Amino acid sequence: MxxxxxxxxxxxxxxxxxxxxxxxxxxxxxxxxxxxxxxxxxxxxxxxxxxxxxxCEPERQIIFRVPWVDDSGEVQINRGFRVEFNSALGPYKGGLRFHPSVYLGIVKFLGFEQIFKNALTGMPIGGGKGGSDFDPKGRSDGEVMRFCQSFMTELYRHIGEYTDVPAGDIGVGGREIGYLFGQYKRITNRYEAGVLTGKGITWGGSHARTEATGYGTVFFVNEMLAARGDSFDGKRVVVSGSGNVAIYATEKVHQLGGTVVAASDSSGYVVDEAGVDVGLLREIKEVRRGRISEYADIKGSAVSFVSGGSIWDVPCSVALPCATENELPVDAAKALVGNGVQVVAEGANMPTTPDAVDLLTEAGVLFAPGKAANAGGVATSALEMQQNASRDSWTFEHTEQRLAEIMAGIHERCVMTAEEYGVPGDYVAGANISGFTQVADAMLALGVV
Structure with a gap:
């Protein structure tokens, strides 16, 4: 205080x-x-x-019961959430998270972050978030479908392309978005493509949306490095996680000349000095839905697997926490600093604890907060909404170029705002102040609503 x-x-x-x-x-x-x-x-x-x-007060908080029947015929009950936090800049926009840890406080934290992240993109979208304590891990496709249909049977009455546009998050990928959109279409009798983002390419989705959060994080770091006359070329990089964000952050780092040497999941981490094989990682995590240890089993002696432990013990120049909130505590930050880290950028939402952020910045490490560095996902969701509204479909190359431009714009906005308010070089302050002032000015203009 x-x-x-x-x-x-x-x-x-x-x-x-x-x-x-x-x-x-x-x-x-x-x-x-x-x-x-x-x-x-x-x-x-x-x-x-x-x-x-x-x-700081959500415009609307929705909590509802989600009953569904599992494969053995037993009725299961989960809790669903949607926090519509702020619509000063546009319709509420933010993902749905399906994970046992989800409760109202998690959804509100994510929704609050989303307000400023969305503002930073420069796109006309407000902030919201939702999800459920349902765990899709280990569930059959039929169980996931029945849960998603029950979830949407309540959620549909609160969303719409001009009201609230959910997307995916942890536990909600293309499979879940498909089931959710199918139920929305069935209930409303409308092909309202813009009501959900993260859809499949053949039914209203956008090229580069799958890659966008990971790619965008790396684009942002590339701008940070370029501002100091540096680049990814030859850089040793550690990326935590092995889900969507981590996979595509790894892919883009390799394309820009860096080498990602480690990846992780909740069971531990692998170190591959030759560079993490993105194709194999994608096969294990997205197709087989397996564990990171399988990567080491397949690669053999050239790769080491560490059960538990901290991936942040692996020396690197650039660290990209891309797993979940508060995964990088102060002890991990000390290890990174001791091993000479130069840049830490958040691919996940709030993965670095406050004391770890303080330690990194005091040590002179460039630090990019998630609301700036991982805004590429929601930015490309907004591009998906544009394509849906105009009944158009852009190429991968065009969409990726727009993403790169948006991330460069966010970087410039953070830098200029930090200078304007007397905290030059502080990306956290630059991001927070820029996002806040854009929303605050809109709220002033709209009156007391």
């Missing part, structure tokens, strides 16, 4: 009081508020109009 501006301390105290036990949400709010001191001094109208209090 003592690091917050005096005008912001009661705001944060109220967030704690009204959202008890939601630690991830508290963390996300504090991270943004801690950057706003120069904004409060320069733009007192935000305080006078209670913009900051309003931006």
């Amino acid at each position: 003592e690091t917050l501006h005096a005008a912001l301390q009661p705001v944060y105290a109220d967030v704690l009081r009204r959202n008890q036990g939601e630690t991830e949400f508290h963390q996300a709010v504090f991270e943004v508020l801690s950057c706003l001191s120069p904004v409060v001094e320069k733009r007192p109208e935000y305080v006078d109009a209670s913009i900051i209090e309003r931006i």
Whole structure:
């Protein structure tokens, strides 16, 4: 609290009081508020109009029961969520996460982050998030389909291409989006392609959407390096995770001349000094839905598998946490600094703990927060919405070029905003202030709504 501006301390105290036990949400709010001191001094109208209090309170929070029948005929009950956080810039936009850890606090943290991430893209989209405590791991396609159909039977009444546009997140890939969209189409009797993003290419999806979050993270880091006369060429890189974001971040690093030497999942990590084989990783994780240890089994003695442990013990110049929130604690940050890391960029949402961020920045490591570095996914979702609205389909090359331009624009916006508010070189402050001021100005213009 003592690091917050005096005008912001009661705001944060109220967030704690009204959202008890939601630690991830508290963390996300504090991270943004801690950057706003120069904004409060320069733009007192935000305080006078209670913009900051309003931006911390979701416009709508929806919680619902999701009953479904498993393959043995047993009725299962899960809980569904959709937090429609802020629509000042456009329809709510943000993914759905299916994972046992999902509860209201996780969804609110993700939705709050999404507000500013979406603003940074420069696209006309607001912020929201949703999901369920359903675990698709180990479930048959039939079980996943029945769950998704039940989930959408409630969710459909709250979404629409001009209202709220969900996408995928952890546990929600092309299979789940397909089942969700099929049920939406069935219930509404409309082919409203723009209501969900992350769709298949043949039924309204966008080229490069699958790759976008991982590619975008690497594009952002490339801009950070280029601003200092450097590049990925010859860089040793560690990417945590082995899901969609990690796979395509790895692919783009290799295309730009770097070498990703490690990948992980919840069971441990592998080290492949020759460079992680993206094709094999994709086969194991996306086709077989297997474990990272299988990579080492197939590759043999040239690759080592470490059960448990920390992937951040592997020396690297660039670290890309692409798995989940709070996966990079302060001890891991110390290991990275000790091994000479130069850049850390968040491919996941809030994967670095606050004390780890402080340690990295104090050590002079370039640090890119997720709301800037991993905005490529939602940016390309917005491009998918554009294509749906115009009944058009762009090439992969055109879409990737637009993604690269958007990420370069986010980098420039972060740098310029940090300089404008007296914190040059601080990507965290630049991202938070830029995203916040765009949303706050729109809220002022719209009145007390």
